[in-house]
Amino acid sequence: MYLWDKGGSTGSSLISFTCDRDRGYDARLAPYDIVGSMAHAVMLRRCGLITAGEKDSLLFGLARLYEESMHGDFSIGKEFEDIHTWVEIRLRDIAGEAAGKLHTGRSRNDQVLTDIHLFARHRSHLLARELKALAEMFLQLSGKHRDVLVPGFTHMQAAMVTSFGLWFASYAESLCDDMHLLAGAADLADASPLGTAAGYGTSLPIDRELTASLLAFDRLIITSPYAQMSRGRTERQLTGAIASAAITISRFASDVILFMSPGYGFVSLSDELTTGSSIMPQKKNPDLFELLRARCNRLQAVPGEVAMMTGGLPPGYNRDFQELKAVLFDAFDSITELVQILPGALEGLIINMDIISSGRYNDIFSVEEANRMVREGVPFRDAYRIVAGRTGSGSFKAPVLSDYNHTGSIGNTGQALIQKRLDDIMTRFVTGYSPQELFDRIMGWGSL
Secondary structure, X not given: OOOOOOOOOOOHHHHHHHHHHHHHHHHHHHHHHHHHHHHHHHHHHHOOOOOHHHHHHHHHHHHHHHHHHOOOOOOOOOOOOOHHHHHHHHHHHHHHHHHXXXXXXXXXXXXXXXXXXXXXXXXXXXXXXXXXXXXXXXXXXXXXXXXOEEEEEEOOEEEEEEEHHHHHHHHHHHHHHHHHHHHHHHHHHOEEOXXXXXXXXXXXXXXXXXXXXXXXXXXXXXOHHHHHHOOOHHHHHHHHHHHHHHHHHHHHHHXXXXXXXXXXXXXXXXXXXXXXXXXXOOOOEOHXXXXXXXXXXXXXXXXXXXXXXXXXXXXXXXHHHHHHHHHHHHHHHHHHHHHHHHHHHHHOEEEOOOOHHHOOOHHHHHHHHHHHHHHOOOOHHHHHHHHHOOOOOOOOOXXXXXXXXXXXXXXXXXXXXXXXXXXXXXOOOOOOOXXXXXXXXXXXXXXX
16 A cells, blocks of 8 residues: 555556565654654644544554554564555554544655654664763773773884773773764754655644654754755764764774784783684684674764765655665664673773783883983973983883873873763753653643
8 A cells, every 4th residue: 555546556566676675664663653643643633633533533543553563573564665654554444534634734754754853862862871881881990990001002102101091981081972972963853844744844734843842852843845955964963973983992992902912912801702713723813803893894984875875966855865764773773782792892801910010111111201300300301312312222111100190191080070971961862752751741642
């Protein structure tokens, strides 16, 4: 059944090509589509476009469909073109002729865009919680290994002394910035396109502010044409934030792979986190971290994919937009899987506690020695030259580590500040408004 069917004969191969793959993504949008329809039904009654009895019939039927859509095995059969068709046709079986009035004042264009905004807002909130938990695990490891010294590198050369406490804390702070980007992207999605119809509004007396309030949107997409113009922009920002988090995880994975190599030996992995070789008995491979790196690097290409799909499109709705669902949904699924696997990997990370004591890295304390001389009144440039003449010969002895007091240093990793920043960022998400929360909210309004 196709809502646009006028009695013609569209080829089955065309329907298969345009719909078959998309139905799986539409099935995931079902709860969002249904709560959007519930809000629309309440608004139609408030505006006098349907009767109270019709509104009650619609809400009753939609509630039935909502429960059906929440089952884990829910799918949309091939007899339906998309989720919107499934809702309208199935609703007719339950609510009768009232179902034919549900589409009043809207189009599938603003309908699917509303679904995507609700989905993106909700999933962004869930992802933010996962990222915050991961950042807090990095902070816990930072505190645990605060005093374990390790060489810091520039140009791939041992440069200065640092600590595992700082290393772990730096990744927690990086995730803070990723969450900032995600909050900004989620804010773009927190605007209601419902009622913009096909991109040019409607002459019917609808109340867009009411549906936006029912769906807990922060604001409206004001102009109807911009609703369709925004397709691609919101997805680019969301996938950009996802790509940013992927960069953080990828860099951490690369660090672990490098640091566990024989030339470094800074970390090792528990047996549960390594695989072996089919020919070399001694091998313990960091496959988990290598795959983390590869999959994160793939995610970095996704914003460009969105840009390529939507750049230069003509005004109004274009069917190209349908492909954005696959890209956006897969990106959220991928980053969520990666963020969820990392805590277990962190638990199996074994830190070498005696890296510095071997004397191999004595020269990285040269800055410490120069700074000691500066505290005794020697100009830094003079101290620099004196110490430079002693390093590299094997005769330089590492001095006692100086006090590091400033924020973001070995002695003051700034854990409390990062934790506060994480807490502050989460307030930007407030709530993700799950389909169930919206369902309960709208049913409360609908009974008034």
